[in-house]
Amino acid sequence: MNIVNRRLDLYALTWRLPIILWQLVFFVGPVVFMVAMSFFVVRNYRMMEAFEFANWERMLTRGFFWDSYWYTLFVASLSATIAMCVAFPAAWALAFRASESVRRWAIFLLVIPFFTSYLVRTFSWYVILAESGVLNAMLGYIGLGPFRMLNTHFGTIVGYLTLTLPLVVILQTVSMANIDKTLVEAARNLGCKPLATIWRVVLPLSKTGFIVAALFCFILAFGDFVAPFYLGGSQEPTLPILILDTTKSGQQWPRAAVVAIMMMLTLFTIAFTAIALAYRKPKGARA
């Protein structure tokens, strides 16, 4: 690694160029066009190329946009926090207590949800959490309930966790399992208490993986419309639901683009901060 090679040859270009060309056409292109589109106007249900601030003014001066904005930020942060905390004991157990083969199996099992439809899992939760659903029926046997779980924040969070929890457990487990075990043992031998070992040795060494996990979790929840729509009842529409509604009602793509750009600016700020933190090397640590 770190071989500085200023000579650009065919070999280097073969590996470097494909992604540049591909992303310019199919990633930068769409995003730039969407920014341009936010200044277009819609007349008679047809989008016309223009440069006007009407869409921006219309969206950013409305209370409903900002209500939705802060609510989305709140639930996404909440679900990332919950997912990170809920996943940690399991990931710790898998990384330090489980044998190599158990850990492999656990990660293999946790990959399985990626191969099942998120929509189907959401629909399944819908039926499980319903007023007369499976969970309430089970709680009924022990004399509890029925609880209202659908169309609540609880429902939304369950949906978000369905999406993010397996990924978070995997990322946490892998980043902790890659830690040099002798460092952890050294800390213990030098008299560091278990919780202090986690806080001062394990977490700093697996910082990158943890920040990436939390970031992914936040991003997934911030942009998901399925959980708040089907399980949260969308009484308080999140920004993704706003985009869906705006796109569908009267073909207002430019207004949807305004919401989308606001979401992207927010996410970039958060993501860049997080990545800068993740790759900042702690003092005195090995690279």
Added chain:
Amino acid sequence: MMGRGLNIFLGLYVGLIFAFVFAPILFSLVFSLNSQRFPTIPLGEFTLEWYVQIWNDEDVWQAVRNSVIVSSSTAVLATFLGFCTAYSDFRYNFRFKGPYLALILLPPTIPLIIMALAMLAWLSRIGLSGQLWSIILAHSVLTAPFAMALIRLRLHQMDPDLEAAAWNLGGSEWQAMRHVIVPFCAPAIVSALCLTAAISFDEFAVSWFVSGLNKTVPIVILEIVQGNIDPTVNAIGTFVFLTSMTLVILAQVIFIGRQIKSHS
């Protein structure tokens, strides 16, 4: 201090996490074989009615064919792009490396609903929307970073001197790639193919926006869910689950088999 009590607690806790993760999948399987239109406990009778319904549905079959084409093409494309980028990052330092890496790593930081809107607008502008390969183009952008991350992690475990050793022993850069880098990355490449295929197979927001009239399986599911409580969703979901799990296990078995052969 870190005794048996803690181990038992942790064991139960891991079990609980797995229960949460697998509850929707298992219940979906159970509901798909259950006669009630709105399933609850106690369960209704055993039935294959929902499977018969989707078996006879030409729309579902067409969607399955579309999904297979889309996810397999996406996997190959995205893994290739991911490998190139991971290797460039591993081997070289160059100017603008930050922006270069950002170019591939940014797409997953952008919510799918936004990518869906942007892709739809752009692809219709340049006349590429409404086709099956519109989905493949969009999905390759979305999934390449995952392939890149997996392969990069694997390269991180490789001793950089290994490649240099191959050159010193008289191999060209291309030979070192073929005989050292690619074999070393093989497990990551296989996992990248599986992961990207799976993400593509499950992706509905972007597909839904850019595909026009070409439905993939998630779009069919989305349309059914939007309608009403319909247990055929569980049947489709279970069918899709079994198919993709078979593929994953197959990939796993082939891979492990090959490893054992190469060791003996």
